[in-house]
Structures are given as structure tokens and as C-alpha cells.
Amino acid sequence: MIASVGLIGDPVKHSVSPAFQTAAFRHHGLPDTYMLWPTSTQELTTRVAGLRADGMRGANVTLPYKTAVVPLLDELDGIATAVSAVNTIVRRADGSLYGLNTDVLGFIQALRAAGGEPREADCVLLGAGGSARAVAYGLVMAGARSITVVNRTPERAEAMLADVLAATEFDPQLQVLASDAPEVAQAVAGAQLLINATSVGLDGRSSPLEAERIAPHLLVVDLIYRNTPFLQAARQRGARTQNGLEMLVQQGALAFEAWTGLTAPIAVMRAAAQQALEEQT
Template sequence: MTITGKTTVTGIIGWPVSHSLSPVLHNAAFRALDLDWIYVPFPVAPERLAQGVAGLASVGVAGFSVTIPHKVAIIPLLDEVTPEAELIGAVNTVVVREGRLTGHNTDGIGLIAALRDKLSFSPQGKRILVLGAGGAARSAVVSLALAGAAGVTIANRSPDAAQGLAHLVAPRLPRTEFATGGLGILSDPGFLAGFDLVVNTTSVGMAGDAFAGLALSALKPGACVYDMVYAPPVTPLLAQAGALGISCANGLGMLVAQGEAAFRIWTGATPPAGCMEGALAAVL
């Protein structure tokens, strides 16, 4: 890759950001399409966020990704956010055009695409259990409801946080029925029998830990399990699902799909099929 004064620059802001795998995704796609673009990490400390965003816009970057801890804090610094990003309350992709900054959220797009491509699952009319109540859970809950889920139940270590999330989104998503509970309810087979899909939005599984008492064998026939964790590729949750013959997938597909969506927003082009996933799998 040869960088010249004509090279279009994109990147990612976060703190820290050196660990991000997004450069692997996007630079592989730029090379595959022979685009004179590059994607680089920009470490931006929280107290310098306003200066960092203004600086990126002023030097002419075409757009940038946003990761922890800036996804919420960046919103007041943008000229516009898409309706879905506003509903989710977080931005992970910014496009810069003629000095104006528009915020998008492609996490939900990534989840729905991963469910379709990896599990042949559509949320339309289904009942879904979401584990967790943080930022990733909010994105999942909103995207699943927008995709037509009949019901979404949020189970979290703190029931109050789960209830707070449901109360926040329910008035805006009246076609979906919302319910909440603590993680203790996962040990009730009768409770689990009502779901078509279980989505883990937490970090549980990254260190080999598991959800206590969760017996996936109680799920209805044909139900699926999606774990947003992708490292390790097989978490205890996925190992249990696999042993029971339950269709399941890790978060790699979602990571790739949200990256592909951001790529399309910036360039107007679609990465070649398998390009980003292959590049990511190679480094993992």
C-alpha cells in the first residue's frame, strides 16, 4: 500500500485503541478493491475528545469509527445522527462530508446480518432473550425490535439496570413486548422454553466463565444461540449449545458485518464477500 497526498484517510478513535482489529478489516477491503484509502487508529483521550473530533474533521478525513469510551460522549459533537443511532443512544461510525459530521450506528446492522448469515435466523415475530443491559445490549434490543421481534426479555445481573433499559426503549418501540429479570431466572427451565434465540451481549465467556444455572437444553426446538464474544471463538455458552446440537455462532460475524456496513457508508462500495472475515480470521 503506497500512501500519497491523494490517499483518502479513515480511522478509529478510542482510548485505548491500539488493540483494535478494525484496521485489519478495512485495509484488507481497501486493498481488495484497489482503493487509494487507508484506515489507521487514532488514540484520543476522553478529556481531548472535542479537540480530537474537530481535528479529524479539519484535516479532511472521510470518516472514522468510534469505540469505547466515546460512543455516547461523541453525540453532542456531531452535526447530525441517524434515527437508529439516536434511538440506540450511541454512535460507532462517523462520516465527514463538506465539514459536516453525521453519526451512524452499525452494531445493530451487524447483529441482524450475522443472525441471518450465520444462523439463518430472522427476528420477525420471534421471542428473544438478551443477556446483559449495557451499551451492547441496548444496540441489540433496539435492532431486534426494529427487525420485528415479538418480544425481547432482558436478563441482567442487576435487574434494575435491565428494567431501566426496557423503560428507556419500550415507548419508542411499541410493537415489541419487553420484559426483564435477574440472571437467577436463567435456571428456570420453564422460563427458557419460551425463547427462539438467546443473545449474550456481556463479556461473560471471555475468561472461560459461564452463566450459572443456564441450561440451554430447556430452549424450544429450533432455537439458536448467539454470543457477541469472539475471542475465544468457543465460549462455555457456545460449547454447551454445540454439545446439545443447538445452532450457534460467535461474535466474529457481527464484527465483520458492522465493519462492512461502515465501509459502505464511507465508500459507497461493498467489500468482496469473505474479504474482511478472512483477514480477521487470519490474525485471530
């Protein structure tokens, strides 16, 4: 077994990425094993530098480091540059590190698999971190009519949207609201897509939005790949829901192809991810 690739973040113990990425390596007869690399802020620079070693393929990056790793890399792809967030690092043959963002396309592919169509849609996005940047960019590029970003710190959301718009030629209607703003209820009521891109709910107890604000006509997406209180409340209100597992698999497949140059066995990866998640619950 070769520990050539892994997940950098804090925390990472909940991740099912090792299960489905290792399954993909085995499908292609490769000896690589995908590892979990819990990393403190103080350890991040050293951890990323370690990817330059011979035999390494790269890494995935999760909370809270998708933006923090950017200055530690040698080059970024166009999407990662646009959203200032990296979720995949590829070690090149010369030891240089190339940053990609596979969250954007992974999100759109997963959304459409659930019957959601972002084109001409009115969207409410909860959060303004690295994952939210990817979602916002994906929605803009897919032709969303409007995006309302709800965040505890409106200034952070405004900066995120400014970065996204500067990197595209699209011009959707945009709005930023504080999490406790009374206008949030109206924005959610008028939307077709409601997306949680925060970590609220990862503990299995909390929710980023009050249940009474969720309307039955919505498609509610939580990037957390579990049955969160947010999704439970949405279903009770009659809304359609999707957790983050399909996005995880889709973005993971794109990462696998970037590391190996091989076609990702998506069905194998999805089955392994689902099994790993069931074993955790």
C-alpha cells in the same frame, strides 16, 4: 498510506477491524489505512474533534463510548437516534460529523446468515449497553414476539427498552430481570434466541450465564467474535452458536460504504477478518 479512519475505544488492541477495513480500501485501490485509536475517557472529546480535520473519513466507535460520543457529533441518523448509540462516525465535506449505527442491520443480517429468524421469536438478551441497544432495536424492528433483557442493573435495562419502544411502533412482550433472578432460567428455557451483548467472556475465561441454563434448542449468539467460554458451553449443551465475527463484518461493510460511497467487498472483508482472527489465536 493515509490514516484517515480508525477505531475509538478502550481497549481496542484485540480488534481485527484494521485487517478487513484496510483490505477493503486496497480492493478499491484507495491508500487509506484503518488505525487503532485507544482512547481514555479524558481523551474522548479531543479524539472525536480530530476527525473534523481535512483528509479524515471518520471512525468506528466501540466499548465503552457508543453512547458517550453522541453529544460530540453534529447529527445522527434515524437508527442512532432511536438507540442513542453510535458505532460509526462519518466526516462530511464541511467538517461536520454524522453519527450512524450500523450494528442494528449488521446484527440482523448476521443472525439470518446463521439460520436465525427474529420474527415471532422469543429472545433473551444479556446486557444493556450500547451494543445491547442496537440488538434490542433490531429485534423489535424485525418483529420479535418477546424480549427478556437480563442485566446486573435492571434500571438500566428498563431505560434502554423504554428508549427503544419510544422510537418504534412495535409492541413486543418485554421483561427485565436482574442477572441473579431465579426467573432467568425459565426465560432462557422458553426462548429461541439467546444473545450475549456484554463484554463478559472477552478475557477468554468468564461467561455471562451458567452452562446448565443453556438449552439444546437455542441459537446462541455472542457479539464477541471469538470462541468464548459462553459459546463453548452452548455447543457442549447441543445448541447452535454464532460468534460476533459475521456481525462485525456486516456492520463494517455498512460503515465502509458510508465513508467511501463505494460498494463494500464483503467476501474480501470476511476473509481478511477470519485470517486476522486466526493469526491472533
